[in-house]
Amino acid sequence: AQSVTQLDSQVPVFEEAPVELRCNYSSSVSVYLFWYVQYPNQGLQLLLKYLSGSTLVKGINGFEAEFNKSQTSFHLRKPSVHISDTAEYFCAVHSYTGGFKTIFGAGTRLFVKA
Amino acid sequence: GAGVSQTPSNKVTEKGKYVELRCDPISGHTALYWYRQSLGQGPEFLIYFQGTGAADDSGLPNDRFFAVRPEGSVSTLKIQRTERGDSAVYLCASSLQGHTGELFFGEGSRLTVL
Numbered sequence: 001a002q003s004v005t006q007l008d009s010q011v012p013v014f015e016e017a018p019v020e021l022r023c024n025y026s027s028s029v030s031v032y033l034f035w036y037v038q039y040p041n042q043g044l045q046l047l048l049k050y051l052s053g054s055t056l057v058k059g060i061n062g063f064e065a066e067f068n069k070s071q072t073s074f075h076l077r078k079p080s081v082h083i084s085d086t087a088e089y090f091c092a093v094h095s096y097t098g099g100f101k102t103i104f105g106a107g108t109r110l111f112v113k114a
Numbered sequence: 115g116a117g118v119s120q121t122p123s124n125k126v127t128e129k130g131k132y133v134e135l136r137c138d139p140i141s142g143h144t145a146l147y148w149y150r151q152s153l154g155q156g157p158e159f160l161i162y163f164q165g166t167g168a169a170d171d172s173g174l175p176n177d178r179f180f181a182v183r184p185e186g187s188v189s190t191l192k193i194q195r196t197e198r199g200d201s202a203v204y205l206c207a208s209s210l211q212g213h214t215g216e217l218f219f220g221e222g223s224r225l226t227v228l
Contacts, residue, residue: 034215051215102159
């Protein structure tokens with residue numbers, strides 16, 4: 001069975017500071033990895049994805065993430081955050097275990113302060 | 115708009131009543147997913163359709179929950195004898211093909227059981 005652990009439930013950070021949101025996963029099969037973002041009062045939208053190839057993937061709004069297979073991690077980073085990045089961020093694992101299924105972590109609330 | 119549409123956006127019902135939640139996916143998307151999101155939690159997988167058939171319904175919590183997708187497009191999530199613990203936001207997502215894993219979410223149906 002797959003599982004996703006987001007190590008921080010809340011991350012407060014000042015505007016223009018760097019941020020890292022941590023994600024670890026567990027799976028017995030190959031996985032695809034995703035980060036989704038949920039802005040206040042909006043639906044979830046894809047931020048970035050890792051399917052194969054380069055382990056460093058870039059997404060929208062200046063975010064990037066690095067897949068580390070040996071550490072089973074997929075941490076999300078941004079070198080300089082904006083107030084508008086305040087949102088809930090979800091790490092997700094997609095794999096085939098008798099059927100295709102995406103499992104989400106509990107989420108990390110990023111709060112950017114002026 | 116060509117996004118995923120969910121209706122109703124809000125539903126308040128009494129304990130013991132029957133509820134239907136509808137999802138209209140993006141045209142041409144063969145895969146459709148239902149998730150449930152409780153306050154402060156990540157989306158919890160309920161069921162996945164590939165075409166008309168339920169490819170994985172392992173996340174349905176009990177036999178009060180049922181979902182259909184008779185023509186391979188619109189899906190309905192049905193909850194019988196609702197309980198207060200069923201209160202949550204029910205999310206629908208569609209994907210072009212199930213194996214790629216990139217999900218497009220609707221804005222959800224908020225269910226409140228009094």
